[in-house]
Amino acid sequence: MIVRIATENQYRLPEEDADRLNELDNEAVSAVDAGDEPRFQAIFEQMLNIVRTDGELLGDDDLEESDVILPPPDLSFEEASGEFTGDGLIPD
Amino acid sequence: MAGMGGRMSTVIKAKISKLLDKAEDPSETLEYSYQKQMELLQNVKKGVADVVTSKKRLQLQANKLEQQVVKLDTQARQALAAGREDLARVALERKQFAQQELQSLDGQVAELETQQAALVEKEQKLRSKLEQFRTKKEVIKAQYSAAEAQVKISEAATGVGEEMADVGLAMQRAMDKTENMRARANAMDELEASGAFDDNLTLTPGQDDLDRELAELTSGNQVDDDLARLKAELGTGDTPAPGQLGAGEGGAEGKPQEGTP
Numbered sequence: 538m539i540v541r542i543a544t545e546n547q548y549r550l551p552e553e554d555a556d557r558l559n560e561l562d563n564e565a566v567s568a569v570d571a572g573d574e575p576r577f578q579a580i581f582e583q584m585l586n587i588v589r590t591d592g593e594l595l596g597d598d599d600l601e602e603s604d605v606i607l608p609p610p611d612l613s614f615e616e617a618s619g620e621f622t623g624d625g626l627i628p629d
Numbered sequence: 630m631a632g633m634g635g636r637m638s639t640v641i642k643a644k645i646s647k648l649l650d651k652a653e654d655p656s657e658t659l660e661y662s663y664q665k666q667m668e669l670l671q672n673v674k675k676g677v678a679d680v681v682t683s684k685k686r687l688q689l690q691a692n693k694l695e696q697q698v699v700k701l702d703t704q705a706r707q708a709l710a711a712g713r714e715d716l717a718r719v720a721l722e723r724k725q726f727a728q729q730e731l732q733s734l735d736g737q738v739a740e741l742e743t744q745q746a747a748l749v750e751k752e753q754k755l756r757s758k759l760e761q762f763r764t765k766k767e768v769i770k771a772q773y774s775a776a777e778a779q780v781k782i783s784e785a786a787t788g789v790g791e792e793m794a795d796v797g798l799a800m801q802r803a804m805d806k807t808e809n810m811r812a813r814a815n816a817m818d819e820l821e822a823s824g825a826f827d828d829n830l831t832l833t834p835g836q837d838d839l840d841r842e843l844a845e846l847t848s849g850n851q852v853d854d855d856l857a858r859l860k861a862e863l864g865t866g867d868t869p870a871p872g873q874l875g876a877g878e879g880g881a882e883g884k885p886q887e888g889t890p
Contacts, residue, residue, distance in 0.1 A: 541791070543637060544747070544799035562632035569633075584634075597757035600765065600788030606638040609802060617633065 539595065540588050541603040542610060548592025558584060558605070565617075574614045581617075585610055645790035666759050669793055673752040676800040677745060683807045684741040686814055687734055694731040698724055709859050721855045730817065737810050744803045755796045762789045 538555055541547045550558075561584045568577035584607060595601065608617070701724035708716035762785055769781045 540634075541795065543641075543795055544751070544802060558634070559632075562634050566632040581633075597754055598761045600758060600762060600785040602784070602787045602791055603638065603641075605634045606641050606791075607634050608637050609798065611802070 538605070539601050539603045540592060541606045542585060542588055543606055544609040544611075547595040547599070547601070547603060548588050549595060550588065550592045554587060554591055558587060561587075569614075569617050577614060577617060581608075581610075581612070641791060641794050644794045645787055666755065666762075666789065666793055669796060670752065670755065670759075673748060673755070673796060673800055676804055677748050677752070680741055680745045680748065680803055680807050683810055683814070684738055684745065687738050687741065687810060690814060690817055691731060691734045691738065694727050694734065697727045698731065701727065705855070706859055706863070709856075709863055714856070717859065718852060718856060721852045721859075724855070725851050737813075740806070741810065744806060748799060748803055751796045751799050755792055758789050758792050762786075 538550045538552055539547060540550050540558070561580055565577055565580045565584065568574075568580055588607065701720045705717040705720035705724065708714075708720060765785050766782060769778050769785070772778075773781060
């Protein structure tokens with residue numbers, strides 16, 4: 538599985554991590570819905586950690602498409618609360 | 630993934646396909662992507678230059694503030710020695726304010742440095758991917774049938790397109806942050822021009838809005854502590870100090886180096 542941390546790097550992760558990441562991803566969304574910023578930050582941090590520690594950095598000569606793209610690590614809670622839809626976070 | 634990662638992936642993929650759909654056949658796609666990437670590289674360079682400019686400006690402001698902190702401390706000392714506790718208090722309030730601003734500026738400069746390094750790294754990465762893409766397209770054209778080549782080329786174009794979208798995102802975030810800091814730097818210039826960091830302490834406390842504002846911004850306790858420390862150092866204190874000269878130093882942890890008494 539190829540995972541990109543937006544504005545950073547692309548990583549190759551073992552398939553087993555997909556479930557764990559998916560679970561955390563859902564938890565992060567529910568934390569955002571609940572307006573629980575500290576919990577969101579903790580979960581998001583955990584997701585980034587899994588990718589950074591378990592993942593193998595993709596080389597610059599790899600031109601692969603990511604299966605999953607995580608938002609930028611400096612994502613603010615306001616942005617997480619719904620800014621990254623439409624044109625909000627990605628420029629043309 | 631249905632959550633954040635999924636949403637983010639969807640948005641990026643939509644951007645890439647929008648980008649690639651503009652061309653119809655694979656070689657056109659390649660040329661188009663290549664051209665887009667070159668434009669983007671120029672933008673990244675401009676982004677880095679903007680970050681550097683903002684950083685320099687903030688560093689200049691930080692230097693000015695450092696001088697102000699030293700000056701205000703000296704002024705407070707002089708005011709106290711002359712028996713003007715009211716003036717000393719104003720000076721110390723301003724010193725606290727300047728110190729807070731300084732701390733926040735230092736943080737911003739550090740952040741800009743990180744941004745700058747990250748952008749440079751992203752630029753290099755995009756450059757190598759671009760180079761890889763250019764080589765690969767020739768290899769693909771030479772080795773595969775037209776139909777296969779089309780598939781392979783689309784894959785490679787998508788990979789590079791993703792990197793492009795990502796560099797674009799990194800750049801936009803860096804520029805937004807730089808813009809915020811620029812606005813803040815402008816606000817500080819205005820504050821300075823309005824006399825908040827005047828060379829001479831001509832205002833008396835409570836006399837104008839600025840003083841009230843300053844008093845709100847600063848912690849009264851810190852100013853009281855500072856005042857007590859100065860009194861102790863000058864030996865004019867009505868507050869009983871544990872020692873004589875230099876007694877306040879132990880309690881001044883976390884504060885910048887004091888001037889020589």
